[in-house]
Amino acid sequence: MEGSELDVARLNMFLRTADRVYIVLKEFPSYTFDDIYDNVYEFPWEDYMQPDSEVLVDGKCVKSTIFAISATQKVVKKAIMNRLSDKYKTKNLSESGERFRVYFSNVNDKFSLMLNTSGPGLHKRGYRDYVAKAPIKETLASAMLMLSDFYYDKTFVDPFCGSGTFVIEAANIALNIAPGKYRSFDYTGWSFFGKTAYKSALTEAMDKERDYKLDFYGSDIDGKAINLAERHAENAGLTGKIKFFKKDIKDFDFTEPFGTIVTNPPYGERLMDKENVTGLYKTLGKVYSKLDNWSLFLITSADGFERAFGRRADKNRKVFNSDLECRIYEYFRKEKYFRNGKKGENND
Ligand SMILES: C[S@@+](CC[C@H](N)C(=O)[O-])C[C@H]1O[C@@H](n2cnc3c(N)ncnc32)[C@H](O)[C@@H]1O
Structure with a gap:
C-alpha cells in the first residue's frame, strides 16, 4: 500500500481497531544474519534520522531460518547505527534525540523493515490513566x-x-x-516528517x-x-x-x-x-x-x-x-x- 504523510496522520487519528500504523521501508529475502545486516545497512537511514536519534528495534520471527528475535534485533540496530556513524562521520551517537521505533517482521524468510509511526499501541487513547480489574483493550x-x-x-x-x-x-x-484525538504519535516528533499532516487530521477530526x-x-x-x-x-x-x-x-x-x-x-x-x-x-x-x-x-x-x-x-x-x-x-x-x-x- 502506498500513502502520503496525510494518510499516516489520518490512519493514526481515525482507526478505532488497529494496533499500530507502520511504514514499510524495505523488503528482502533473509537466510543469514549477513543478509539482514547488509540490507539494513544499505537503507538510507541518514535521510530520516539524525546522529543523535534514539533507535529502538523490535520485531518477530516466524517460520524462518533466522528465528532468534533478540539476536536479530541486535543485528538490525548495529547496521542502522553503523550506517549513521559512517554517513555522519561521527562515533558520537548519543541517542538523546528524536525517537524511532523500527519494527521487523521475518516471516517465511521474507524480511520486512518498518517504521512504527504510532509509538505506543493505538489502544492507548489517552483517557484511561488508571486501570481497574481485568479491563478490555x-x-x-x-x-x-x-x-x-x-x-x-x-x-x-x-x-x-x-x-x-x-x-x-x-x-x-x-x-x-x-x-486519536487525545493522544500523541511518534511521527510528530520526526523532523523529516511534514508539520501540517497532524494538524490537518486533527482539524478534520474536530469538524466531523x-x-x-x-x-x-x-x-x-x-x-x-x-x-x-x-x-x-x-x-x-x-x-x-x-x-x-x-x-x-x-x-x-x-x-x-x-x-x-x-x-x-x-x-x-x-x-x-x-x-x-x-x-x-x-x-x-x-x-x-x-x-x-x-x-x-x-x-x-x-x-x-x-x-x-x-x-x-x-x-x-x-x-x-x-x-x-x-x-x-x-x-x-x-x-x-x-x-x-x-x-x-x-x-x-
Ligand atoms: C471483566 S471486568 C469488566 C472490565 C471493563 N470492561 C473494563 O474495561 O474496565 C467485570 C466487572 O464486573 C463487575 N461485577 C462482578 N459482579 C457483578 C455483579 N453482580 N453486578 C454488576 N457488576 C459485577 C466487576 O466489579 C468488574 O468490574
Whole structure:
C-alpha cells in the first residue's frame, strides 16, 4: 500500500481497531544474519534520522531460518547505527534525540523493515490513566461495538462496566470523536516528517464530530470501578454525556425498547470462581429475557456460558482477549427500530 504523510496522520487519528500504523521501508529475502545486516545497512537511514536519534528495534520471527528475535534485533540496530556513524562521520551517537521505533517482521524468510509511526499501541487513547480489574483493550471493545447494532439515540448499557471502556468507546463512535484525538504519535516528533499532516487530521477530526443526546450508561457492583469510569469519562471529554452508577446486575431496571448491551463480565478466571460466574450468567439471562427488543453482545472465555445464560446465541465468534481464547456471543433484537419511517442510525 502506498500513502502520503496525510494518510499516516489520518490512519493514526481515525482507526478505532488497529494496533499500530507502520511504514514499510524495505523488503528482502533473509537466510543469514549477513543478509539482514547488509540490507539494513544499505537503507538510507541518514535521510530520516539524525546522529543523535534514539533507535529502538523490535520485531518477530516466524517460520524462518533466522528465528532468534533478540539476536536479530541486535543485528538490525548495529547496521542502522553503523550506517549513521559512517554517513555522519561521527562515533558520537548519543541517542538523546528524536525517537524511532523500527519494527521487523521475518516471516517465511521474507524480511520486512518498518517504521512504527504510532509509538505506543493505538489502544492507548489517552483517557484511561488508571486501570481497574481485568479491563478490555479499547481496540477490542471498539471492534465489538462496531459488530453490534447499537442505536445512537436509544439506550446503551454495559452492566459490568469496570473502568468504563465500552461506554466511552460507544459514545466516541456515536459522537464521531476520533480515537486519536487525545493522544500523541511518534511521527510528530520526526523532523523529516511534514508539520501540517497532524494538524490537518486533527482539524478534520474536530469538524466531523456530531452532537447526540446520549442515553448511554455503565453500571458495576464495585463503587471504586464507578469512580474510575467517571474519571476516564472526564479525561475523554464526556462528562455529562454518559452516566455511571453502582448497581448489581440482578437489579437491572431499564424498561424502554430497542436498547443494546455490550459487555465483558467476569470470566471465572481471575475475578470470580466458576460457580459464582455461572450464577451471574444465569441472572443476566433472566434480565435479558425480560427486555423488549434489545441486543446483547458479550465476550467471555467461560465454556458453559450459553447453558448458564439459558439461550443459544444467534451467532458466536472466536477471538483472543490478550492470550485468552474467548467467544463473542451475539443475541440480536427481533425487530429493527424505525424513527419517522427511517431506520434508526447505528453501525448496521
Ligand atoms: C471483566 S471486568 C469488566 C472490565 C471493563 N470492561 C473494563 O474495561 O474496565 C467485570 C466487572 O464486573 C463487575 N461485577 C462482578 N459482579 C457483578 C455483579 N453482580 N453486578 C454488576 N457488576 C459485577 C466487576 O466489579 C468488574 O468490574
